[in-house]
Amino acid sequence: MIEIMLMTSIALFGVAIAIALFRIVFGPSLPDRVIALDMIGVNLVSGIAIISVMLRTKAFLEVILILAVLTFISTIAFSKYIERGVIIERKRDS
Amino acid sequence: MKINNVILQAVTKIAVFIILTLAVYLFLSGHNSPGGGFIGGLVLATAFVLLFIVFDIETVQKAIPFDFKRVAALGAFLAVGTGFGSLLFGEPFLSQSFGYFDLPIFGKTELATVTIFEAGVALVVVGVVVTIILSISEDV
Numbered sequence: 001m002i003e004i005m006l007m008t009s010i011a012l013f014g015v016a017i018a019i020a021l022f023r024i025v026f027g028p029s030l031p032d033r034v035i036a037l038d039m040i041g042v043n044l045v046s047g048i049a050i051i052s053v054m055l056r057t058k059a060f061l062e063v064i065l066i067l068a069v070l071t072f073i074s075t076i077a078f079s080k081y082i083e084r085g086v087i088i089e090r091k092r093d094s
Numbered sequence: 095m096k097i098n099n100v101i102l103q104a105v106t107k108i109a110v111f112i113i114l115t116l117a118v119y120l121f122l123s124g125h126n127s128p129g130g131g132f133i134g135g136l137v138l139a140t141a142f143v144l145l146f147i148v149f150d151i152e153t154v155q156k157a158i159p160f161d162f163k164r165v166a167a168l169g170a171f172l173a174v175g176t177g178f179g180s181l182l183f184g185e186p187f188l189s190q191s192f193g194y195f196d197l198p199i200f201g202k203t204e205l206a207t208v209t210i211f212e213a214g215v216a217l218v219v220v221g222v223v224v225t226i227i228l229s230i231s232e233d234v
Contacts, residue, residue: 062128065116066137072109073144076102080147088231089150 006054013047034078041071099148106148113141121216131212135219142224151228162228166221173214176207 020043023036045064052060077087121134145154180189192206 059128062120066133069113069116069137069140073140073147076144077147086231088146088228091150091152 003054006050010047010050013043013050016043017047030078030082034075034082037078038071038075041067041074045071102148106144110141110145113137113144117141121212124212131215132219134212135216136223138216139220139223139227142220143227146224146228146231162221162224164221166218166225169214169217169219169221171214172217173211176211176214179207 017040020036020039024033024040027033027036045067048060048064048067052058052064081087117134117137117140120129120137121131122129124130124134142154142158145158177188181187183189188211190206190208190211192204192208195203195205197203
């Protein structure tokens with residue numbers, strides 16, 4: 001029973017990633033693409049967690065942590081690029 | 095125009111310590127599980143990059159007064175030095191050894207000289223990655 005549930009949820013996460021990929025390719029503006037990238041990262045973390053439950057292993061937990069960190073930092077970097085135009089600035093003016 | 099990003103700075107001050115803890119865990123678990131000096135160095139560099147993004151370069155370099163090129167050079171010296179250290183005992187280059195010790199808190203612990211080599215690798219990775227990112231983010 002739980003195998004069917006896990007397989008169904010993995011399939012649904014795949015559908016969600018495909019939708020976000022469509023938004024990345026055909027997105028009208030840059031913030032749409034950034035949000036879609038963040039959504040792909042969150043869905044990948046969830047999918048890896050489900051695969052780790054299915055395989056009954058703890059080897060993928062570091063992967064989850066590192067993927068979450070990289071998604072966080074990339075979203076911040078893109079947001080700052082949209083907001084200010086530079087990512088790492090020499091001296092804050094505020 | 096003054097941009098208010100106090101939420102981002104408040105989150106970053108906590109998240110940086112989580113990332114640094116993850117880096118130390120990955121560095122120390124590198125013997126018989128995923129991890130090691132290279133990955134630990136990359137995650138450590140990720141924490142520095144997060145600080146450089148959220149705050150600016152001058153503030154971070156006032157708080158962390160390292161020249162990252164010298165950090166990379168020190169790491170390369172450490173890694174190669176442990177390789178040559180095995181020559182003093184009549185062993186081939188880069189030979190490693192390990193032993194079991196009784197530490198006060200941890201109990202019976204395996205200590206290996208590979209850890210010093212991995213520390214050198216981690217320092218090289220941190221120095222090189224931070225230097226590359228600071229170089230390509232410079233204004234033209």
